[in-house]
Amino acid sequence: MENKQQIVEELIKKFGQYAKDNGFQLNPDKKVVERVINGFLLNEEKYGKKYCPCRRIPQPNEPAEEASKKVCPCFWHKEEIKRDGHCFCNLYVK
DSSP states (O other), rough: OOOOHHHHHHHHHHHHHHHTTTEEEOSHHHHHHHHHHHHHHHHHHHHSSSTTTSSOOOOOOOOOHHHHTBSSSSSTTHHHHHHHHHHHTTSEEO
């Protein structure tokens, strides 16, 4: 079984490749990246999905389609990067 740090490192590679493929990058501050990844791993443990730690956790009565928008990378990240130079949680930057 992998330890948590190995999982975090694998996700950093995965999300880094995703960023590269989409014309942006991971935040160069590795502590920020690790904090965000640890946050959504905790949400996955608690709620069963990798919800962005910077968004409100979906409520039981929230439609599944709306709740799925909050799974990292969230529905809004590309628009936020384009507009602000980074996504809301600072995982991705221009």
